[in-house]
Amino acid sequence: MKNNKILSNMEYAIKDIKEGFLSIHIWPMLGWLEIKQRYRRSIIGPFWLTISTGVMIGCMGPLYGRLFKTDISGYFAYFSISFILWMFISNIISDSCTIFINSAGYIQQMKMPFSIYVLKTVYKNIIIFFHNFIIIAVVLIFYPPLISWINLLFIVGVILIALNAFWVGIILGMLCARYRDIQQIVVNVIQLAFFMTPIIWRADMLGKYSYAANFNPLYHFLEIVRGPLLYGQVNALSWGVVGIITMGGYLFMFKAFSAYRSKIAYWI
Amino acid sequence: MHQIIAKNLVVEYPIFEWGDRSIRSSIVNSATGGKLLSSGNKTIAVRALDGLDFSIQEGDRIGLVGHNGCGKSTLLKVLAGALQPSSGELFISGKIASMLSISVGLDSEATGYENIYIRGAIMGLKPAEIDILVEDICSFADLGDYINLPIRTYSSGMWMRLAFAISTSMPADIILMDEWLSAGDSTFSTKANHRIQSLVDGAKILVIASHSPDLIRRSCNRILRLEHGRIVSEVPGGYISRPQKKAQVKNIFTKDSHSITSESSLEDYEEGAVDNWEVNRAIPMVERLEKWALLGDPSYDENALTSWSKSVDFFQTPKFKSAYKRGMNSGHQILRPRGSTIDIGLNWRVAICCWAAEYAKKLEGDFVECGTNTGIDSLAVCEYIDINKSKKTFWLFDTFEGIPAEQISEEELAAGRLAESKANYFSCFEMVKNNFKSFPGAILIRGTVPESLKTVNIEKVAYLAIDMGIAYPEKAALEYFWNKLIPGGIVVLGGYGWAPYRSIKNAIDKFAAEKNFEVMTLPTGQGLIVKN
Numbered sequence: 095m096k097n098n099k100i101l102s103n104m105e106y107a108i109k110d111i112k113e114g115f116l117s118i119h120i121w122p123m124l125g126w127l128e129i130k131q132r133y134r135r136s137i138i139g140p141f142w143l144t145i146s147t148g149v150m151i152g153c154m155g156p157l158y159g160r161l162f163k164t165d166i167s168g169y170f171a172y173f174s175i176s177f178i179l180w181m182f183i184s185n186i187i188s189d190s191c192t193i194f195i196n197s198a199g200y201i202q203q204m205k206m207p208f209s210i211y212v213l214k215t216v217y218k219n220i221i222i223f224f225h226n227f228i229i230i231a232v233v234l235i236f237y238p239p240l241i242s243w244i245n246l247l248f249i250v251g252v253i254l255i256a257l258n259a260f261w262v263g264i265i266l267g268m269l270c271a272r273y274r275d276i277q278q279i280v281v282n283v284i285q286l287a288f289f290m291t292p293i294i295w296r297a298d299m300l301g302k303y304s305y306a307a308n309f310n311p312l313y314h315f316l317e318i319v320r321g322p323l324l325y326g327q328v329n330a331l332s333w334g335v336v337g338i339i340t341m342g343g344y345l346f347m348f349k350a351f352s353a354y355r356s357k358i359a360y361w362i
Numbered sequence: 363m364h365q366i367i368a369k370n371l372v373v374e375y376p377i378f379e380w381g382d383r384s385i386r387s388s389i390v391n392s393a394t395g396g397k398l399l400s401s402g403n404k405t406i407a408v409r410a411l412d413g414l415d416f417s418i419q420e421g422d423r424i425g426l427v428g429h430n431g432c433g434k435s436t437l438l439k440v441l442a443g444a445l446q447p448s449s450g451e452l453f454i455s456g457k458i459a460s461m462l463s464i465s466v467g468l469d470s471e472a473t474g475y476e477n478i479y480i481r482g483a484i485m486g487l488k489p490a491e492i493d494i495l496v497e498d499i500c501s502f503a504d505l506g507d508y509i510n511l512p513i514r515t516y517s518s519g520m521w522m523r524l525a526f527a528i529s530t531s532m533p534a535d536i537i538l539m540d541e542w543l544s545a546g547d548s549t550f551s552t553k554a555n556h557r558i559q560s561l562v563d564g565a566k567i568l569v570i571a572s573h574s575p576d577l578i579r580r581s582c583n584r585i586l587r588l589e590h591g592r593i594v595s596e597v598p599g600g601y602i603s604r605p606q607k608k609a610q611v612k613n614i615f616t617k618d619s620h621s622i623t624s625e626s627s628l629e630d631y632e633e634g635a636v637d638n639w640e641v642n643r644a645i646p647m648v649e650r651l652e653k654w655a656l657l658g659d660p661s662y663d664e665n666a667l668t669s670w671s672k673s674v675d676f677f678q679t680p681k682f683k684s685a686y687k688r689g690m691n692s693g694h695q696i697l698r699p700r701g702s703t704i705d706i707g708l709n710w711r712v713a714i715c716c717w718a719a720e721y722a723k724k725l726e727g728d729f730v731e732c733g734t735n736t737g738i739d740s741l742a743v744c745e746y747i748d749i750n751k752s753k754k755t756f757w758l759f760d761t762f763e764g765i766p767a768e769q770i771s772e773e774e775l776a777a778g779r780l781a782e783s784k785a786n787y788f789s790c791f792e793m794v795k796n797n798f799k800s801f802p803g804a805i806l807i808r809g810t811v812p813e814s815l816k817t818v819n820i821e822k823v824a825y826l827a828i829d830m831g832i833a834y835p836e837k838a839a840l841e842y843f844w845n846k847l848i849p850g851g852i853v854v855l856g857g858y859g860w861a862p863y864r865s866i867k868n869a870i871d872k873f874a875a876e877k878n879f880e881v882m883t884l885p886t887g888q889g890l891i892v893k894n
Contacts (some may be wrong), residue, residue: 205443356446
């Protein structure tokens with residue numbers, strides 16, 4: 095009677111995550127559903143995302159290029175990629191806050207691994223990112239980067255971001271369910287981070303203070319995609335930092351998830 | 363082996379006050395050692411389940427009863443796996459089907475068809491498994507072409523039907539229900555009830571919470587009462603499992619002459635090696651019944667009468683149901699407290715009265731009932747035969763305050779008739795008058811029988827119902843009306859066949875011998891006479 099074994103909290107957490115990942119017929123479906131819900135009865139559906147992002151980049155790119163008095167051909171591709179990556183990352187972070195709160199209806203009524211709700215959110219944001227990636231592709235056709243095999247490393251970069259999205263989702267999802275103020279803090283931090291992170295500006299624009307950007311972890315997450323894709327560069331520091339954050343994040347997440355997983359249903 | 367075992371199961375809901383839910387209080391508290399906000403820093407917890415110990419084995423049908431907030435729903439949620447217990451142990455083995463919220467996950471913008479897959483996936487089914495079920499679900503929900511439309515276009519009834527069809531589409535070992543699932547209009551609800559019943563029958567364990575004592579008694583073998591998160595009592599329910607039922611029947615049949623008399627076995631019989639009546643008889647009755655698929659669930663199991671394999675469709679006709687309900691809701695206090703509307707399960711008895719009245723309607727003569735109480739039988743009869751249309755006069759005799767003490771014999775007193783009368787009957791004249799307000803043909807005569815019989819002029823009687831609980835007035839009433847009964851007139855004696863009321867049978871039989879007729883004893887405990 096294998097069901098009768100008492101599991102430790104850690105085993106429950108691992109089981110939860112494992113079962114979540116294996117439920118590949120559930121979270122992709124729920125993720126799609128969320129996107130579809132937003133665009134039901136609209137003719138072009140999720141491509142509204144592409145259009146709105148495109149318009150934004152089309153307007154902001156030349157504007158900031160002008161303001162920073164940089165060469166628009168180099169700046170535009172940089173800005174487009176940075177902005178779309180930022181949307182990807184910031185949406186993941188802000189969505190993470192409501193992962194469990196918004197799934198209260200499910201969580202309180204049925205037994206499903208909690209990780210499913212997180213995977214659903216990550217999946218949804220990856221889909222949105224793919225829609226926006228069309229813009230990057232178009233921009234890169236007009237402003238081609240230096241072509242080399244290293245370009246392809248950007249895929250690993252995106253995968254790393256998605257991997258990190260998972261632990262961030264669990265941590266923020268739990269924190270925001272327990273402490274409702276955190277969500278407000280996160281929203282504000284994201285707004286601030288948009289300006290403080292090299293997205294519309296480049297780290298080298300800081301001159302002798304350009305090293306300061308290295309203290310911003312988000313900068314490194316942008317770099318591991320932006321560097322290879324745009325410049326064929328591998329910034330060892332960025333990859334290293336992201337690697338450490340990923341490992342540390344997962345360790346932290348396992349600890350926290352083991353300890354508080356059973357409380358989530360009571361918090362929401 | 364499917365089972366659920368709980369040891370010292372505790373569930374506490376933390377109540378976060380506004381202050382506690384904000385991070386400020388946590389930070390402030392950690393900085394001040396929790397002293398500053400001493401009133402705000404305590405997380406108040408509500409103990410919804412307070413150390414439950416129970417063991418549910420295969421075959422159990424558990425009914426959870428108790429007031430709102432006693433912990434029933436919390437317990438179901440814990441069993442469903444939605445809530446993890448705060449402490450204690452819980453072992454569950456078996457596939458669980460939670461019917462607690464059958465419409466969670468339905469997406470109003472998706473079509474009915476898409477929703478089958480969505481809801482199915484949430485219930486833990488793989489798409490390939492849903493493929494197999496989808497046809498059954500569609501045909502059961504019976505939504506026609508609506509199945510291809512977004513469910514936001516559905517009426518609430520259609521929505522419910524879809525949710526119901528999906529949730530009940532696959533068998534499970536353990537079924538959890540918060541109140542008996544029902545859905546839709548009357549035709550669908552009959553179908554739905556059938557489906558859920560067969561699902562429950564097929565399940566190894568049922569745990570149901572309900573506010574309906576009748577439902578719980580019928581469908582559960584163990585009734586747990588919860589109060590303030592604890593099990594305060596456990597009583598057996600009326601439900602008998604299949605194996606138990608078979609054992610019971612086996613017990614009955616092995617006691618009598620139907621038991622094995624020859625060496626031939628059932629195998630010989632099945633192989634056709636032997637095929638004659640003697641051998642047939644040699645096979646234990648219970649096995650014969652089983653072989654012929656006669657042993658299902660009881661078709662009727664009420665009022666100390668259980669029947670197998672007998673059709674009881676007559677209870678299901680809208681006409682009878684409505685009539686029966688009218689009588690049952692007459693405000694009587696038999697086996698139930700004042701103000702209760704619990705159905706005490708007199709269907710078969712009332713059906714016999716209705717049938718007899720329907721028969722007598724075509725005859726010449728009045729209707730008479732001695733022993734009306736609140737009108738359980740007679741109200742049903744009035745409605746069933748549509749007395750206003752048939753222009754019959756229905757004389758209703760009763761003291762309307764129970765059995766008169768002076769009429770009770772020594773023997774009957776010893777058998778507890780007086781105490782019983784005091785428990786079941788009360789002064790109800792005004793209430794009964796009101797009950798029959800809409801039937802001007804029904805005339806209430808208050809007083810003791812037989813004295814009150816002479817106060818009115820009744821010439822011919824076509825239908826006579828007598829049910830007064832004791833011998834003296836019953837026999838007197840039958841004697842008084844015997845010559846007034848027209849040929850073919852019908853008499854229903856309410857207590858004639860009940861063994862504990864043998865004094866009535868003895869008295870009536872004496873009269874029957876004098877007049878040279880026989881009373882038919884019915885399985886319901888009633889006695890039936892047709893005068894020739």
